[in-house]
Amino acid sequence: MTAPALVALAHGSRDPRSAETIAALVDEVKGMRPDLTIEKAFLELSRPSFQTVVDRLVRKGHDEIVVVPLLLTEAYHAKVDVPRAVAEATARHEGLRITTTDVLGLEPRLLEILDLRMREALKQSRVRELDALVLAAAGSSDAMANQAVARLARLWGTRHKLPVTAAFASAAPPATGEAVRAFRGEGRRHIAVASLFLAPGFLPDRARELALEAGAVAVSDPLGAHPELARTVLARYAVGAVELVPV
Template sequence: MPAPALVALAHASRDPRTTSTITELVDQVKTQRPDLRVERAFVQHGAHRGKPDFQTVVDRLVKAGHEEIVVVPLVMSEAFGAPSDIEGALAEAGARHPGLRLQCTAILGMEACFLEVLDQRMREALQDARVRELDALVLAAAGSTDPLANQSVARLARLWGTHHRLPVTAAYAANTPPATGEAVRAFRAEGRRHIAVASLFLTPGELTDRAEELALEAGAIAVSKPLGAHPEVARIVLARYAVGAVELVPV
C-alpha cells in the first residue's frame, strides 16, 4: 500500500500573498519528500475564497486511488476558531467518502525551531533598514481567545529573549492586548529606542499589515516578514505528517 497522501490545509484568503506563500511552502515540502503525494488545499469560508478547495482535492485523491490521507493544518495558533473550521471540513469529506481514512494532525504551533526562522527574517529586516543596534524586541503573533495559545507565544518570546539577551515582549494582532504599537510604546517609555518587531505569522495578510503599521507608527525601527516558505517550516509540516501517518496504522 502506498504511503498516505499529505494535504497541507490552509484557510482561504482574498489576499493573493497568502495563496502564493502557501504554494511556495508546499513546493518546499515536495522538494524534501518527492516520494509523497503532496497537495495544497484551502478551507473556504464567506467571502474568502481560494483554490483548490479542500473537498475538490480530496475527491481528486480518492479518484487517484488513495485510501488514506493525512491532513496537516497550516495554522500557527488556535485563533479565530480555526480548529472547528478544519474539523468541519474533514467531517464533510469523510461523509462524502465513507471508505476513506482521514487523519488530521496537530497544528504547526509555537515550535522553538521557528526562532531560527525568525532570526533569519529579522536579520533581513535589519539589513534593509540599515540597523545595527537593538535594545528590545517584540514578538508579534495573531492572538487568540484561548489563553493557553497566547501563553505559548509568551513562552516563545521569553525563550527568544534569553537567547539574544534582550528584553522581549509578546504582542497580538487580534483578540488580546497588547497590540504591537502598545508593546513598542511601552519599551520606549522605558527609554529604549532601538526596538524591532518579529512577525510570528506564517503568511502575509491583513493582520501582518496592521501589526506592521501599528509598530512603525509607535516608533519601531524594523519589522520582519512572516516565516513564509522556509525549509524549516516545511520540515515541521513533514514531522506532523509522520505522526499522522503512524496514527493511521491499525493497532
C-alpha cells in the first residue's frame, strides 16, 4: 500500500528568497523521509502552484495526498485560501482524497530556532547586552492569530527574563518601530528584534527596516530551513496520513 504523498503548501512571494527558503526546508523534510513522495507547492506568486503539483501527482498514480500548510498561524490563508485550493483540486480529480493538517503553528519548540537566529544576529552586530526583546510577526486581521503570537512572546520573555513585546508587520499594531521606541521611552537602549517569519520577503524586510530606524541593536533573520521545522512538517503529515486510513 503506497503512503499518501506529502505536499508542503506555502503562501508564496514575489521575493525569490522566499521560494528558495521553502525549497530548502522541503529538502530537509525529504532528507528525513526519503521513502515518501514529498512536493513543495505555493498558493500564489511562486511556482509550482498547488494545482500543478496535484495534477502531476495524480498523473503519477497518487490518489491520496496530505497537505501540510507551511503557515505559522491559523489566520486567513489557513482558514480560507488553503481549503479553497484543496476543494478546487478534489473537484477536478474524481476519486482523489486530500486531507489538510494543522498549520505548523507557534509551538514552544520554535523558541529554539528563534534563539539560534538571535544569537547569530547578536554576534554579527557585536551585541553583548540586552534589556528588551521584540517578537516581530506578519500580523493578521484575525485577533486570535495575533494573540497566539503574543503568547509566544510572553513565553520567550520568561525564558530569557527580559521584557518582550509582540509587534506586527501588517494589519495590527504595534509595528516593530513603535515597539522599539516604546521600550526606548522606558529608558531601555539594548533592544533586539526576532523575526517570527518562515522565510525572507517584503514583510520581514519592512519589519527589520522599521526596527533599525527606531534604534534596535540587532534584528534576526527569519526561521528558515531548520531541522526542527522539518520534523514538525513530518509530525503533521503523520496525523494526516492516519486520517486517510479507512475505518
